[in-house]
Amino acid sequence: MVRLITHNLLACHAKGCTSNNFPLQFKDVQIVVRESEFNPDFLRGFIPKIEWPALVSSSRELGDTSLSDQLPEMLDDAFLKTLHRVLFEIHVEEGVMICPNCSHHYPISNGIPNMASSVTLLIRGLPYLASSWLNMKLANDLKIS
Amino acid sequence: MIPTPDLSHLKASDYETVYEPAEDTFILLDALESDSDTLKQLRPRLCLEIGSGSGCVSTFLGSILGSSEALFLCTDINPHACSCSVATGLQNKIPLNLVNASLADPLLWRLQNAVDIIIFNPPYVPTVADEAWTAQADRGIGGAWAGGKDGMEITNVFLPHVSALLAPGGHFYLVAVTQNNIVAMQQRMKDIYGLESQVVLRRRAGGEHLSVIRFSKTLAVKTAVFHSNTSNNEVL
């Protein structure tokens, strides 16, 4: 199940695609709406992790116009219920997610997005050793204390 | 007692392509169970399991924390494992959100300093390097165990991302065997990323000496946002 809460956390990771790679655009979607348990405490805790403008535009792509452009300041129950429905109850079962930058297509089938890029998987052995060492070193150089 | 997840919906034919829960799975469940009070106090909102296989571990974590208390994200390179994980979640009323992907590839961009609990029972069996990378490309059952040199080749691609992904105060649980050179790994994670760690459980099962290592990020540290496509294993 690709729900908007998950979709809001996915970005294109094609090689060299590092800007304007989020949010992925939906195309040819089949949607199923399923009820799920409402948990206001969870939502309050999770809101800081959400990219609001992306959530608004993606929900509109799926035909839901209940969210406003700005995250309201008052997180009352009526708003949280709307948010819950948008984040959790709209399931994209089939379709495609397309990178706005490089147009890479990520298919969704039976509710599971296929984001296992074959390029990453096919590269083997030695190159990885070099890059993982470099990553570690880079990360070290970048670390904020 | 947290009940072991109901896996009765999975059949022998599923286990031809998906890793069947075994001693390494169960030591991980036991480690999570013995940490359950601490984990609940952390009030995790986002949990991520890499390589969820049957979905047994994330389902168990969901029963510890409560199914609506957190978002349970899982990845697996094996598409069949993804379907089994979803089914196991449904069977036990814990919604698992699956992405068929390698490691945390599509999540790295968005989940900087954001994940409260990360879990990985990786392919840790030492093999020749080629076997591990072929298994990765095949996305089948071989990828469940073939770990290349020291059994660390796949784990080593993920370790550099752990600190960046973890929220302050977050934990990362990793299954390992002796051949993975656990002490050296812990030392590296401390020296490079400042992640403290502890072996929380050790057990001998058949020919394997299994350990669960828990890495923890202190509350104060924010790791630099590290936006590059680092999971691409190219030579820079």
Ligand SMILES: C[S@@+](CC[C@H](N)C(=O)[O-])C[C@H]1O[C@@H](n2cnc3c(N)ncnc32)[C@H](O)[C@@H]1O
């Ligand atoms: C030892 S099994 C563990 C399965 C399950 N978590 C358990 O504990 O029973 C390792 C799992 O990691 C998956 N895996 C291997 N390489 C991976 C990668 N690069 N990205 C994501 N998953 C991977 C395998 O498909 C397999 O499901």
Ligand SMILES: [Zn+2]
């Ligand atoms: Zn892209």
